[in-house]
Amino acid sequence: MPPILELKGITKRFPGVLANDHIDIKLEKGEILALLGENGAGKTTLMNILYGLYKPDEGEIFINGAKVEISSPIDAIRSGIGMVHQHFMLIPVFTVTENVMLGEEYTRPGGFLDRNKAADRIRELSETYKLNVNPDDLVENLPVGLQQRVEIIKLLFRNADILIMDEPTAVLTPQEVDELFNILKKLVEKGKSIIFITHKLREVMECADRIEVIRSGKVVGATTPAEASPEKLATMMVGREVDLITDKKPGDLRETVLTVDKLCVRDFHSHVVVDDVTFELHGGEILGIAGVQGNGQTELVRALTGLKTPFSGKIIISEKDVSRSSPRRITELGSAHIPEDRQKDGLILASSIAENLVLNTYFHRPFSNGIILERLAIDENANELVRKFDIRTPGIKTLVHSLSGGNQQKVIIAREFSRPIKLLIASQPTRGLDVGSIEYIHSRIIEKRDEGCAVLLVSTELDEIMQLSDRIAVMFRGKIITIVKANAVTKEELGLIMAGVTPTINKKKIENTQAREIIT
Amino acid sequence: METPMQNEKIKIILNYLSNYRQHIPGVFFILVALFIKLVLTKSIEPEALTTFSTNINHTAIQIPNWVFNTRFALDLIAGLCAGLGLYQIIRGFKKGISSIIGAIGGLVVLGFLVWGASGTSISFTGMLAVMVIRSVPITIGALAGILSERAGIVNIAIEGMMIAGAFAGAVIGSILGLWAGILAAILIGALLGLVHAVLSIKYKVDQIISGTMINIFSTGLTSYLFIKFLQDSQNQWLNESGFFKPYAIPLLSKIPVIGPIFFDHNLFIYAMYFLVILLSIALFKTKWGLRHRSVGEHPKAADTLGVNVFRTRYLACVLSGMVAGFGGAYFSLGSVGRFEQTMTAGRGFIALAAMIFGNWNPLGALQAGMLFGFAESLTTKLSLLQFPIPAEVLLMLPYIITMVVLAGVVGRSRGPAADGIPYEKESL
Ligand SMILES: Nc1ncnc2c1ncn2[C@@H]1O[C@H](COP(=O)(O)OP(=O)(O)OP(=O)(O)O)[C@@H](O)[C@H]1O
Ligand SMILES: [Mg+2]
Numbered sequence: 001m002p003p004i005l006e007l008k009g010i011t012k013r014f015p016g017v018l019a020n021d022h023i024d025i026k027l028e029k030g031e032i033l034a035l036l037g038e039n040g041a042g043k044t045t046l047m048n049i050l051y052g053l054y055k056p057d058e059g060e061i062f063i064n065g066a067k068v069e070i071s072s073p074i075d076a077i078r079s080g081i082g083m084v085h086q087h088f089m090l091i092p093v094f095t096v097t098e099n100v101m102l103g104e105e106y107t108r109p110g111g112f113l114d115r116n117k118a119a120d121r122i123r124e125l126s127e128t129y130k131l132n133v134n135p136d137d138l139v140e141n142l143p144v145g146l147q148q149r150v151e152i153i154k155l156l157f158r159n160a161d162i163l164i165m166d167e168p169t170a171v172l173t174p175q176e177v178d179e180l181f182n183i184l185k186k187l188v189e190k191g192k193s194i195i196f197i198t199h200k201l202r203e204v205m206e207c208a209d210r211i212e213v214i215r216s217g218k219v220v221g222a223t224t225p226a227e228a229s230p231e232k233l234a235t236m237m238v239g240r241e242v243d244l245i246t247d248k249k250p251g252d253l254r255e256t257v258l259t260v261d262k263l264c265v266r267d268f269h270s271h272v273v274v275d276d277v278t279f280e281l282h283g284g285e286i287l288g289i290a291g292v293q294g295n296g297q298t299e300l301v302r303a304l305t306g307l308k309t310p311f312s313g314k315i316i317i318s319e320k321d322v323s324r325s326s327p328r329r330i331t332e333l334g335s336a337h338i339p340e341d342r343q344k345d346g347l348i349l350a351s352s353i354a355e356n357l358v359l360n361t362y363f364h365r366p367f368s369n370g371i372i373l374e375r376l377a378i379d380e381n382a383n384e385l386v387r388k389f390d391i392r393t394p395g396i397k398t399l400v401h402s403l404s405g406g407n408q409q410k411v412i413i414a415r416e417f418s419r420p421i422k423l424l425i426a427s428q429p430t431r432g433l434d435v436g437s438i439e440y441i442h443s444r445i446i447e448k449r450d451e452g453c454a455v456l457l458v459s460t461e462l463d464e465i466m467q468l469s470d471r472i473a474v475m476f477r478g479k480i481i482t483i484v485k486a487n488a489v490t491k492e493e494l495g496l497i498m499a500g501v502t503p504t505i506n507k508k509k510i511e512n513t514q515a516r517e518i519i520t
Numbered sequence: 521m522e523t524p525m526q527n528e529k530i531k532i533i534l535n536y537l538s539n540y541r542q543h544i545p546g547v548f549f550i551l552v553a554l555f556i557k558l559v560l561t562k563s564i565e566p567e568a569l570t571t572f573s574t575n576i577n578h579t580a581i582q583i584p585n586w587v588f589n590t591r592f593a594l595d596l597i598a599g600l601c602a603g604l605g606l607y608q609i610i611r612g613f614k615k616g617i618s619s620i621i622g623a624i625g626g627l628v629v630l631g632f633l634v635w636g637a638s639g640t641s642i643s644f645t646g647m648l649a650v651m652v653i654r655s656v657p658i659t660i661g662a663l664a665g666i667l668s669e670r671a672g673i674v675n676i677a678i679e680g681m682m683i684a685g686a687f688a689g690a691v692i693g694s695i696l697g698l699w700a701g702i703l704a705a706i707l708i709g710a711l712l713g714l715v716h717a718v719l720s721i722k723y724k725v726d727q728i729i730s731g732t733m734i735n736i737f738s739t740g741l742t743s744y745l746f747i748k749f750l751q752d753s754q755n756q757w758l759n760e761s762g763f764f765k766p767y768a769i770p771l772l773s774k775i776p777v778i779g780p781i782f783f784d785h786n787l788f789i790y791a792m793y794f795l796v797i798l799l800s801i802a803l804f805k806t807k808w809g810l811r812h813r814s815v816g817e818h819p820k821a822a823d824t825l826g827v828n829v830f831r832t833r834y835l836a837c838v839l840s841g842m843v844a845g846f847g848g849a850y851f852s853l854g855s856v857g858r859f860e861q862t863m864t865a866g867r868g869f870i871a872l873a874a875m876i877f878g879n880w881n882p883l884g885a886l887q888a889g890m891l892f893g894f895a896e897s898l899t900t901k902l903s904l905l906q907f908p909i910p911a912e913v914l915l916m917l918p919y920i921i922t923m924v925v926l927a928g929v930v931g932r933s934r935g936p937a938a939d940g941i942p943y944e945k946e947s948l
Contacts, residue, residue, distance in 0.1 A: 053824070074826035089821035091814055092937070102814050103825030105807040112805055154825075 002065030004029040004193050005162050010059035012045055016394025019045040021217040032194045034208035038237050038434035039406020040392035042217040043197050047164050051083045052076040082155030086166040092140035096150050099139055100157050125156045129186050145176035163194045170432050173292050181207045199434045201230040238436035248446050254283030257423050257454035263313035265299045273299045275478035286455040288469030292498055296478035297458045301427050305337045306330040331360045334422035338429045346412040349401040354382035356400050357415050389414040405432045427458045462491055476500050542612045549605030549624055556598040560635045564590050570634050571641030574777055583776045590638040597631045636905050647901050648781045655893025656788050660847030661871025662885035663795050664840045671836030672816035674940040676731035677716055678844045679868025680738035681709045685848025687742040690859035693761030701761055701853050709845015710838050717837035724942040743861050763857040788854035799882040816936035819943040829943050
């Protein structure tokens with residue numbers, strides 16, 4: 001029997017980049033194929049070609065042995081291909097039903113939507129694959145994990161047999177990842193075939209049947225989880241040996257850099273999202289903030305970086321009260337920010353790399369002389385940083401918009417690390433990065449710490465928190481439940497605290513602090 | 521030393537201050553109440569009466585006029601305002617606050633009416649009937665805006681499309697008859713909509729600039745043609761279209777009060793009702809509407825599901841133009857019976873405000889249109905009453921309320937997410 005999907009000699013050139021170079025890939029019916037590759041290797045491009053979003057320059061696509069032309073998403077859908085995109089393609093103000101049936105509507109005579117029939121079908125699919133999706137919910141009210149399942153339902157609704165998932169786990173919590181894997185197994189059991197893109201080797205080892213590795217647009221090897229090890233995969237991907245565990249010497253504490261005192265932040269609906277948070281951060285230490293996404297970390301960081309005015313409480317950076325300061329003043333005090341949503345808060349997508357690299361320094365020498373920008377200095381700076389931080393791009397004038405997800409992240413890191421800083425606030429700094437880049441960024445963060453910089457690391461990735469942090473704070477429902485020394489807890493204990501189960505050892509302490517608060 | 525008691529007090533004060541957002545509207549309501557009580561009531565004799573007459577000629581069933589004591593009514597209104605204000609300060613209306621602000625606005629206007637008509641009588645029904653008439657161009661204009669903006673194209677060219685529609689309607693209406701005039705207005709609107717579409721979708725011209733260009737072009741061209749040709753006495757026959765006569769809907773128009781207000785008008789008013797219902801259903805109940813809205817919210821998502829973003833947006837622009845052109849015809853064919861220079865007088869822009877105020881919903885647009893229509897009707901009425909306050913000043917009131925609400929003192933209305941953003945297909 002021919003493979004359900006076969007790509008032959010797919011080639012795609014962008015101006016200055018050979019994104020796909022004669023790629024041959026086969027997908028057998030009922031298997032999970034993991035596509036591995038460093039940032040900018042060309043994985044998303046390949047999948048976009050398969051889904052009809054890009055037109056390949058060369059190459060052919062076969063489905064069940066028959067050649068097909070895919071020149072638009074409609075063709076892809078007709079050929080039974082469905083895709084969950086790296087950035088979700090959901091309409092927040094629509095219900096699940098509306099999102100799912102868009103483009104493939106159930107109608108009654110006269111073009112009227114038959115929402116009930118569609119909702120029934122969604123319930124049925126949700127039941128079959130244990131997705132637990134309620135068709136009447138508004139998508140904007142759903143957590144990311146559920147939104148992803150809505151994306152999956154979108155594919156099933158269209159009877160897709162080949163499911164493409166581009167970095168589906170990047171935004172999920174560990175529990176959600178496990179649930180996703182169960183769903184994938186169910187899908188495969190029912191005869192679906194899956195292409196799965198990820199940077200996380202553990203996930204590949206856990207759920208793939210086969211692994212193909214892409215580097216610089218070429219397939220450089222194929223293997224299976226049984227034959228491979230994470231180290232071997234990392235080497236295949238990056239083309240050199242990678243240390244998966246970053247070494248770290250104990251740091252030496254310096255003066256306090258950041259003090260947060262009884263900070264409360266309210267959201268747009270005046271719900272308290274950061275609730276009475278107090279902590280201190282010293283130079284030379286990394287404080288990890290662990291917690292399931294959506295427990296107030298985002299708002300905490302927004303308050304600390306001046307993007308949101310706190311409701312009450314104090315934020316002091318280097319002995320200056322910045323509770324109500326502008327982001328500019330805060331960055332000028334030597335604070336750097338790696339934002340959680342790089343496309344929204346970190347970059348100007350429609351500007352060049354060179355311009356993005358001076359977004360918070362352009363008004364200083366040598367990049368400007370008061371009024372006029374010094375293009376030469378800006379370009380020189382860009383050239384240097386692109387080299388130093390290994391940003392894969394045809395040139396410094398390339399718009400950030402056309403960089404791969406991981407390389408966009410590197411632009412931010414390069415910008416923030418290339419100026420003198422005392423405080424680094426890093427939110428999900430390695431989201432979407434390949435192992436090579438993660439290694440690099442981790443070692444840079446530790447280097448900053450060793451230089452005496454205070455680092456606040458917010459991550460939903462427990463491994464990252466455990467590896468880098470000196471102390472770990474756990475946020476739950478807007479409160480910091482506990483702050484512990486990194487070597488005093490295990491991953492399992494942390495996982496429990498994150499889920500809201502207060503460990504017995506800490507219970508006394510917390511009660512005490514609460515009691516004190518009531519008295520004072 | 522701070523004692524717990526002091527601390528408690530400080531907390532209460534802090535809490536109070538922290539809720540100032542809640543209190544500002546409350547204090548404002550009470551000030552309004554005081555104004556009515558202290559300023560308006562002062563000049564009224566204790567026994568003065570106000571009459572609101574409710575009948576216009578041909579309703580079969582006549583119901584008695586409302587006659588009441590002016591002072592008592594004013595006190596009642598002031599009391600209501602004060603009560604709402606107190607409740608807002610103590611408990612807060614939370615989400616319903618925008619409608620409460622609207623209600624306060626309504627009460628103030630009512631207060632002025634009661635006060636102004638003290639000792640005489642006001643035709644209440646007549647005033648509301650005029651409100652409905654005046655709301656037509658604004659509501660229809662807002663519907664035109666909804667059509668394009670729901671698909672992600674900002675259309676500030678409604679004013680220009682309306683004036684072009686008014687002109688085409690008058691001229692073609694004079695030559696070939698009223699119905700042909702309407703058709704011409706719709707066609708010219710469609711044409712301008714197409715121009716807007718090509719500029720902003722194909723050439724990705726900034727949509728505000730493209731819209732402004734159409735506005736300037738239409739206003740200029742119609743004025744030029746009017747002065748150059750229509751003013752010539754030999755050409756008068758080109759500008760005497762006449763207008764659609766009112767038609768009282770059997771049965772419905774016989775309902776007391778409601779009948780004359782809503783069901784005794786000409787074609788344009790009924791068309792407005794029809795369009796509001798049609799668009800509400802089309803946008804929210806049909807396949808077309810789902811796709812239309814998806815393109816305005818997240819065109820890329822729609823594209824990945826096989827919705828043709830460009831075609832949807834082109835169609836949206838053209839439909840928007842057709843509706844706007846039809847709305848423009850109201851001025852010549854539905855009201856004056858001829859074309860006059862700049863006769864739309866900014867209604868196209870007010871329509872955009874009504875669209876936002878109505879939260880991009882057809883029904884909301886109708887309500888907002890009625891509000892502005894009421895304002896206009898009020899001015900007419902008050903100038904007849906020889907009201908001591910300049911009508912222009914009072915006319916500002918609903919606009920001020922609109923601005924306050926729009927400025928987001930409370931709740932923000934949310935437009936389509938991709939409104940005004942050109943869509944770039946990435947395929948290379
Ligand atoms: N629209 C585009 N225009 C120009 N260049 C592009 C475009 N899209 C991608 N590229 C380039 O093609 C290369 C491959 O990008 P692609 O997004 O496929 O990488 P990826 O393997 O998905 O990486 P990541 O893991 O970081 O998402 C990159 O060098 C990128 O800069
Ligand atoms: Mg990618």
